[in-house]
Amino acid sequence: MHKDDARLQQLLQRSELADFATGIRSLLWNTIRLTSRRVADEAELPLGASKIGGNPDLPSDTPWPTWNGHPLPFLAQIRLADLAPCDPTHELPHHGMLAFFYDPSHNEYPIPPERFRVLSYPSSAGLYRATPTEEPSLCFPPCALTYTSSVTLPPPESSELACIGLPMEAFFYPEQPEKLEQAAGAYEELITYLDHEEHEAPRHQLLGHPYQIQGDLLQECVRDTDYQGPPTDWRLLFQLDTDATAEMMWGDCGAIYFYILKRDLAARDFSHVHLILQCC
Secondary structure, eight states, X not given: OOTTOHXXXXXXXXXXXXXTHHHHHHTOEEEEEEEEEEOSOGGGSOTTOOEESSOOEEETTOOOOEETTEEOOEEEEEEGGGGGGGOTTOOSOSSSEEEEEEOOSSOOSSOOGGGEEEEEEOTTSOEEEOOOSSOOSOOOOOEEEEEEEEEEOOOSSOHHHHTTTOOTHHHHSSSOOHHHHXXXXXXXXXXXXXXXXXXXXXXXXXXXXXXXXXXOHHHHHHHHHTOOSOGGGEEEEEEEEOBXXXXXXXXXXXXXXXXXXXXXXXXXXXXXXXXXXXXX
């Protein structure tokens, strides 16, 4: 789906949203959807190909990341050149690789930064298919990835919406001003329409707004990291959903979310990412 979709534009023009339409349009953010396909043998995937699971393809001078001396489970790698057709505003670099690691075997919260890692490196760096010195606590089967572009809006419980005058209370608390109640109802129709094509699929994505399960992820970023700026300084980098194809389950049918500060994303600095897990 794209921003000029006729039904989307029709819903945006509803009178109930007249006072909020400009703000809502500014929050129609591009996202890149990822679809996984299981492969029988990881050798089918060339070195440096985008994938979920299997073993990471790392530069020759980069060891497999560890935590307390044990290898972190490998989640996914993204060949950024693959994203160019789906990322017209160049929010991500269009060269190099991103690789994601996380060990969910301990229930600490907030998740300590030592338990996950995001690596950024050139795709032409003499890659090798890494093998860990010992079996990680979790291993996932290799899955090829394909990408499609779409658009997203913030979920109702979002600091982004509060900034344009649609606070969480309008959606979840009774006896709100009539204008807010009507706007909230019309906005939920927008969300339902945007979401219908993704309903049953695992919701893997890069960028955009999250498919959130428990509460405002932006507020969680602030609380977890003791960040002193506004919640809207944070941006979703990568959302990885529960996925039967990849044999991934996060809590009870949950998802994990890698968040990054907007200034770090603009600077292409992936060394200070924050990770959150939400589940049902």
